[in-house]
Amino acid sequence: MKKMLVAMLGAALVLGACGGNGDNNADEPAPADNNNNAEETENAAGDATYDADNAESVYVGNCAGCHGGDLTGASGPGIAGMSKDEVLTAIQEGPGSMPADLVTGDDAEDVAAWVADQ
Ligand code: HEC
Structure with missing residues (x-):
């Protein structure tokens, strides 16, 4: 008879603990708006x-000839490995005999960045 009481008390304690955990889980806030990270990386x-x-195409049309x-390099010097700023x-300025x-504008920016990347 004593063993039976102990078993029932134990069962009641376990049930009580489970109920408490269930309530806590329901209160946790859901994580929100984490999707923006991918865009920031881009x-x-x-x-x-x-x-x-x-x-x-700007390089081939305006620079490759020299x-x-x-x-x-051809009639002009080799420019591989130069930085974007140096090329711009x-x-x-057109150094020496280079016109x-x-x-100009976006074409100059593009071709300077492209040369620096080669
Ligand atoms: C008519 C021939 C000619 C054309 C076209 C030409 N260049 Fe040049 N470029 C030269 C010559 C010659 C030099 C060397 C000038 C000097 O320092 O005496 C030079 C120098 C340079 C330099 C500096 C090289 C160094 O070692 O300091 C860069 C960068 C350059 N050119 C990029 C370009 C780009 C980009 C284009 C196209 C938009 C272009 N060039 C078109 C003839 C040309």
């Missing part, structure tokens, strides 16, 4: 992008 990478297709199709400056402002 934007961070987007800062370095340019129109590579336009850049390549700097070579592979940037290693050369485009604007200044062969391309």
Whole structure:
């Protein structure tokens, strides 16, 4: 008889504990708005992008004749490995016998970034 009482008390305690946990779970707030993270990653990478297709056609049409199709030079010097700023400056100033402002605006920005990426 004593064993039976102990067993019933134990069962009551276990049931009580379970009920308490159930209430706590229901109170937890649901996580919200975590989806924005993916977009932020794309934007961070987007800062370095340019129109590579336009850049390549600008290079072939305006620069390759003097700097070579592979940037290693022809009548002009090789320009492989130069930074975007160096290329932009050369485009604007036209060093030596290179004509200044062969391309301007977005075309100049694109081709300078493209050369720096090669
Ligand atoms: C008519 C030929 C000609 C064309 C077209 C031309 N360049 Fe040049 N470029 C030169 C010559 C020559 C030099 C070297 C000038 C000097 O320093 O005496 C030069 C220099 C440069 C330099 C600097 C190289 C260095 O080592 O400092 C860069 C960068 C450059 N050109 C990029 C371009 C880009 C980009 C284009 C296309 C928008 C272009 N060039 C079109 C002839 C040309």
